[in-house]
Amino acid sequence: MRKLTEKKLVLASHNAGKLREISALVAPYDISVISAAELGFDEPEETEDTFAGNARIKAHYAAQKSGLPALSDDSGIMVDGLGGAPGVYTADWAETENGRDFVMAMTKTWTMLEDNNAPFPRNAQFCCTLCLAWPDGHDEIFDGKVQGSLTWPMRGDMGFGYDPIFIPDGFDITFGEMEASKKHEMSHRANAFTLLKQCLT
Ligand SMILES: O=c1nc[nH]c2c1ncn2[C@H]1C[C@H](O)[C@@H](COP(=O)(O)OP(=O)(O)OP(=O)(O)O)O1
Numbered sequence: 143m144r145k146l147t148e149k150k151l152v153l154a155s156h157n158a159g160k161l162r163e164i165s166a167l168v169a170p171y172d173i174s175v176i177s178a179a180e181l182g183f184d185e186p187e188e189t190e191d192t193f194a195g196n197a198r199i200k201a202h203y204a205a206q207k208s209g210l211p212a213l214s215d216d217s218g219i220m221v222d223g224l225g226g227a228p229g230v231y232t233a234d235w236a237e238t239e240n241g242r243d244f245v246m247a248m249t250k251t252w253t254m255l256e257d258n259n260a261p262f263p264r265n266a267q268f269c270c271t272l273c274l275a276w277p278d279g280h281d282e283i284f285d286g287k288v289q290g291s292l293t294w295p296m297r298g299d300m301g302f303g304y305d306p307i308f309i310p311d312g313f314d315i316t317f318g319e320m321e322a323s324k325k326h327e328m329s330h331r332a333n334a335f336t337l338l339k340q341c342l343t
Pocket residue numbers: 154155156157160185188200215216217218219232233268301302303304305317329331
């Protein structure tokens with residue numbers, strides 16, 4: 143396992159919600175971060191069908207372009223009653239002509255569960271793969287998950303994406319209703335980051 147000796151890191155994401163969360167997770171480590179979005183990098187096409195495959199594409203792309211180590215996040219929600227969909231395609235399900243619409247994507251997800259008469263609890267898991275890549279082509283990969291169930295209607299306006307309908311196991315509030323500091327203790331992203339920490343210390 144390679145450690146990050148550099149004190150500068152590119153966050154290889156264009157998602158403001160993720161950037162906010164990853165910045166907070168990295169904050170204690172005395173590493174200055176800049177996002178691929180701030181550097182004006184375009185988004186590479188996510189052509190793989192696994193979280194790790196797409197995380198690798200994003201991190202290596204930003205590391206090559208910047209000449210700095212880069213950290214990417216590929217994530218999504220896997221819904222049991224939909225055979226694990228939308229999974230790697232979570233962001234794609236929200237795509238419209240006018241950009242992403244997660245209210246539409248969540249409505250579609252719930253409607254499909256209703257149409258399937260899916261039993262309760264409607265279990266789902268958030269998955270996150272973090273990839274730390276260096277300009278020389280080396281990378282380290284870490285996976286995190288959090289189990290929970292889906293609820294309807296949407297609740298809470300904190301967080302992003304599917305947060306308003308996801309209740310993590312052991313709680314009675316959605317990620318949309320949860321303080322960021324609490325989500326950072328137990329989310330899929332936090333769990334992957336706990337493993338990544340070995341590269342930072
Ligand atoms: O904590 C989360 N809370 C709610 N929703 C979430 C979360 N984590 C991932 N998600 C959903 C929304 C996101 O759009 C998609 C991942 O898609 P994914 O391609 O990995 O990210 P993205 O395109 O939004 O940003 P980017 O690729 O620039 O990092 O899964």
